[in-house]
Amino acid sequence: MKTENSNTQPNPATILQTGTGFWASKVLLTAVNFGLFTLLAKHSTMQATDIKTALKLNCSDRNIYDFLDTLTGLGFLNREGLLASAHYSNTIDTDVFLDKAKPSYIGGILEMMNNRLWNFWGNLEDGLRTGMIQNEAKNGGQNLFEVIYSNPELLKTFVNGMTGVQKGNFITFSESFDFSKYKTLVDAGGSAAVLSAMVAKNQPHMTCCSFDLPELENLATNTIKSYQVSDRVKVISGDFFKDNLPQADVITMGNILHDWDEETKLKLMQIAYDALPAGGAFVAIENVIDNDRRENVFGMLMSLNMLIETGDGFDYTFNDFNRWAKQIGFKSTSLLPLVGPSSAAIAYK
Incomplete structure (x- = not known):
């Protein structure tokens, strides 16, 4: 079957990239939740095994290589060397925006996406079918703000996300x-x-x-x-x-x-x-x-x-x-x- 542009061959790359996009999202959100970019900002550059120890991860070395190299491929880390000899560091963007020690930190919204919205977005189909909210207030008869403002910890998470x-x-x-x-x-x-x-x-x-x-x-x-x-x-x-x-x-x-x-x-x-x-x-x-x-x-x-x-x-x-x-x-x-x-x-x- 031909596409609208007869000179262009069908290509599934965009379909696959978008369809698996939640994989990439979860890798970044996990790195933010771990405080990886804040850790690297303190040490400038680190090897994978040192990162693994500092973050108290019990996965295999191969798992941590995959995690860090995926972040590198996505453009969130710099890397010199390969596997056991590799040294990782923040990019300009992650150093500025994802180091919690800097006033320019924007990770609050990513933390909220990981800790709140990740599960709620799994209900998008229900939202479109019903037109109803899909968050903490889904079954409680309250609106979002009544639920959030009644819970100090949830309110703090929400405010940090919006900030x-x-x-x-x-x-x-x-x-x-x-x-x-x-x-x-x-x-x-x-x-x-x-x-x-x-x-x-x-x-x-x-x-x-x-x-x-x-x-x-x-x-x-x-x-x-x-x-x-x-x-x-x-x-x-x-x-x-x-x-x-x-x-x-x-x-x-x-x-x-x-x-x-x-x-x-x-x-x-x-x-x-x-x-x-x-x-x-x-x-x-x-x-x-x-x-x-x-x-x-x-x-x-x-x-x-x-x-x-x-x-x-x-x-x-x-x-x-x-x-x-x-x-x-x-x-x-x-x-x-x-x-x-x-x-x-x-x-x-």
Whole structure:
């Protein structure tokens, strides 16, 4: 059978690579859970048997060679030599982003994927058949956030995961967005206050507020102290569905809109609109899907993840965002690319 391009022979490579993709994912997630990249950052370079001992692994030497060489082939480790004589070290990317000792660590999202989402994604078929959530709240009658916020350890895992996936975006946004016209910012659903801290750190004229439920107050306060921006960042506890947002020149929401159905998305945008002055900006930092829905595959996978996590949440295109912004009454919109598949969708009042 011929493909659409008669000059191209059928090739199963992509099918097999994607179909077995969970193998590669599990290798990386396991390495993160073991703290392998943090270990290598401390020692610069190590041999396989030393890594095996340090990680207290009881597998054979051949198993550890296979594990480390797979990570090398995937581009996550450097290697000099072969098998018993090989020395392994981090790549530039894993050294920066997967060493827990560095503030640039993003492994929290990978830890959450390994410890929570790995099993839940095994239920994707059920999610598509039923349209129902497939996580901890599947059979309990509660929504995701009620379950997570009632369990301190689960909440910490979730917050670390969200911080990991968004930290690079928050840094880029704090450096790239034009704050010259503004003085105040409220991050609605601010979680651990990382976005507020980043903006305060990189924009000395800005004062910020991280707004979230009371369960996040201690985590947010600790973040603010760690970045030494307590003089310009404060924490306010509240529920944006029940309490008015503090008024500010800029209202941000990082990975918030995609949690909800369209009706609730519009409600949240209206809440932000009401808290802004004329000329103020509402910013949604998410994995905005390209309008043709072909390029940002990560954004579409994240949208499926919202099926797993919330049932009726979904990620969206910039065209979707424009339509909602116009419906609310915003005057104009723009899109600011951030890190990888993420962007800041901006609506101006």
